[in-house]
Amino acid sequence: MKKRQNVTIKGTKDGIVLHLDDSCSYYELKKELDEKLSENQRSQAEHQLTHVKVDVGNRYLTDAQLEEIKNLIRQKKNLVVEKIESNVVTRAEVDKLKAENEVVTVASIIRSGQVLEVPGDLLLIGDVNPGGTVIAGGNIFIMGSLKGIAHAGVFGNDQAVITASSMQPSQLRISDCLNRAPDNAQNNEKREMECAYIDDNHQIIVDRLQVLINLRPNLTSLEGGH
Amino acid sequence: MGEAIVITSGKGGVGKTTTSANIGTALALQGKKVCLVDTDIGLRNLDVVMGLENRIIYDLVDVVEGRCKIHQALVKDKRFEDLLYLLPAAQTVDKSAVKPEQMHKLINELKQDYDYIIIDCPAGIEQGFQNAIAGADRAIVVTTPEVSAVRDADRIIGLLEKAKTIEAPKLVINRIRNHMMKSGDMLDVDEITTHLSIELIGIVADDEEVIKASNHGEPIALNPNSKASIAYRNIARRILGESIPLQPLEDKNKSVFGKIKQFFGVR
Numbered sequence: 001m002k003k004r005q006n007v008t009i010k011g012t013k014d015g016i017v018l019h020l021d022d023s024c025s026y027y028e029l030k031k032e033l034d035e036k037l038s039e040n041q042r043s044q045a046e047h048q049l050t051h052v053k054v055d056v057g058n059r060y061l062t063d064a065q066l067e068e069i070k071n072l073i074r075q076k077k078n079l080v081v082e083k084i085e086s087n088v089v090t091r092a093e094v095d096k097l098k099a100e101n102e103v104v105t106v107a108s109i110i111r112s113g114q115v116l117e118v119p120g121d122l123l124l125i126g127d128v129n130p131g132g133t134v135i136a137g138g139n140i141f142i143m144g145s146l147k148g149i150a151h152a153g154v155f156g157n158d159q160a161v162i163t164a165s166s167m168q169p170s171q172l173r174i175s176d177c178l179n180r181a182p183d184n185a186q187n188n189e190k191r192e193m194e195c196a197y198i199d200d201n202h203q204i205i206v207d208r209l210q211v212l213i214n215l216r217p218n219l220t221s222l223e224g225g226h
Numbered sequence: 227m228g229e230a231i232v233i234t235s236g237k238g239g240v241g242k243t244t245t246s247a248n249i250g251t252a253l254a255l256q257g258k259k260v261c262l263v264d265t266d267i268g269l270r271n272l273d274v275v276m277g278l279e280n281r282i283i284y285d286l287v288d289v290v291e292g293r294c295k296i297h298q299a300l301v302k303d304k305r306f307e308d309l310l311y312l313l314p315a316a317q318t319v320d321k322s323a324v325k326p327e328q329m330h331k332l333i334n335e336l337k338q339d340y341d342y343i344i345i346d347c348p349a350g351i352e353q354g355f356q357n358a359i360a361g362a363d364r365a366i367v368v369t370t371p372e373v374s375a376v377r378d379a380d381r382i383i384g385l386l387e388k389a390k391t392i393e394a395p396k397l398v399i400n401r402i403r404n405h406m407m408k409s410g411d412m413l414d415v416d417e418i419t420t421h422l423s424i425e426l427i428g429i430v431a432d433d434e435e436v437i438k439a440s441n442h443g444e445p446i447a448l449n450p451n452s453k454a455s456i457a458y459r460n461i462a463r464r465i466l467g468e469s470i471p472l473q474p475l476e477d478k479n480k481s482v483f484g485k486i487k488q489f490f491g492v493r
Contacts, residue, residue, distance in 0.1 A: 109423055111384030112377055129380050129421065 006032045015051050022057035037076045051082040060088040100137055110134055158198050161216055163209055167194040172204050179204035230333045230343040232362035236378030238349030240370045241400040246346035247275045251447040252462030254310040258341040263313045265358040266348040270315035277443020278312050287316035290328045321353045326360035333361025365395040371412040396427035403432045404475040428461035430454050
């Protein structure tokens with residue numbers, strides 16, 4: 001009986017792809033990968049780095065195993081792992097991903113001294129009073145008035161935006177940018193339906209809500225035409 | 227079974243003690259059996275405002291630590307026939323002398339015998355505040371039309387809302403100076419209520435009579451002619467569930483000139 005190949009190397013238009021079988025044991029896979037790459041060595045005369053992609057199919061690799069595979073391939077001088085693809089993710093990773101892409105709706109007034117923090121987008125039905133803080137990994141949408149502090153894109157997302165029906169913040173923060181209200185603010189002018197975003201100069205700009213339609217088309221999650 | 231209402235504000239000096247004394251007095255005037263509890267341990271004032279300082283024998287800490295029975299520590303207000311009592315705070319120790327669980331037990335015991343327990347809360351958000359709200363069923367937040375007082379009230383409301391056992395707090399705006407509100411130099415009533423978004427249960431004008439009465443140990447609520455007294459009595463009636471419109475802030479005793487101006491519609 002012919003032994004099934006656990007490691008297949010394919011050349012595609014995007015470069016070399018290593019397909020690693022997902023039904024054999026990890027030990028077998030490692031051994032065969034080592035052999036395969038060693039016998040390939042001879043033809044490589046020029047010392048040009050070649051990028052390879054690794055497809056591990058339905059196998060779940062721990063971080064340590066991923067590192068091991070990468071090292072194994074890297075040892076073959078001119079092969080560099082560009083990316084390891086797997087069809088499998090852990091539940092923890094999915095939960096994190098889900099939380100980061102979710103819009104959390106909160107109906108409450110964030111009062112002085114209170115902090116509301118969400119990993120993804122925040123939809124607040126209520127106000128943020130002076131001294132109150134809202135923090136989100138993604139965008140912040142406030143249906144009431146923002147008089148306290150709002151920090152969007154807290155993990156470093158420069159694309160995040162803050163919108164409020166009434167925009168009178170004491171401070172706006174997006175990613176690592178900060179903007180505060182002028183000291184002699186005359187609160188007479190109505191600041192309604194506004195948004196804040198980071199512009200090309202890495203400054204926080206406050207403008208009409210409608211400018212986001214062009215500036216942040218990714219805010220639309222509806223797919224297909226309408 | 228009675229109800230315990232905590233009077234709190236966060237900021238000091240906005241009139242918690244005066245409000246407690248007057249709401250308690252006004253409830254007693256309505257024929258309810260009321261017990262005032264001073265939880266400002268170490269800085270007690272309620273007894274002075276009520277004019278009962280000389281009659282204190284035991285205090286709240288004595289009760290909690292079992293040195294006396296509750297009824298021994300209660301000071302009876304002679305102006306009322308068996309309707310108004312005061313449980314004074316201790317003056318020799320500080321707020322850490324009492325734990326929230328002990329306060330909860332104490333207030334529950336008092337609720338058996340009284341219609342209303344009015345708890346006077348100390349300023350701040352530390353242990354004294356935690357003690358004061360421990361046994362409360364309802365809360366009244368006192369603020370003045372100043373930005374700092376409103377800011378602190380906001381913080382306190384947040385903390386009260388977190389304490390799930392207490393009903394949604396009600397707001398009293400104290401020390402209103404009508405001419406300043408009109409000129410826009412002070413936050414106006416609407417602005418404060420919108421900002422804090424809780425139900426307004428009363429507004430009290432700034433009145434020198436209140437200070438005079440406090441210094442004499444006679445709560446202003448006992449004097450039927452003062453505007454502040456009417457305001458406190460109205461708050462008491464709203465606590466009892468009556469629906470009473472807010473008193474207009476305009477001064478009724480206008481000068482002759484003022485009346486003429488009003489007649490011609492001049493503002």
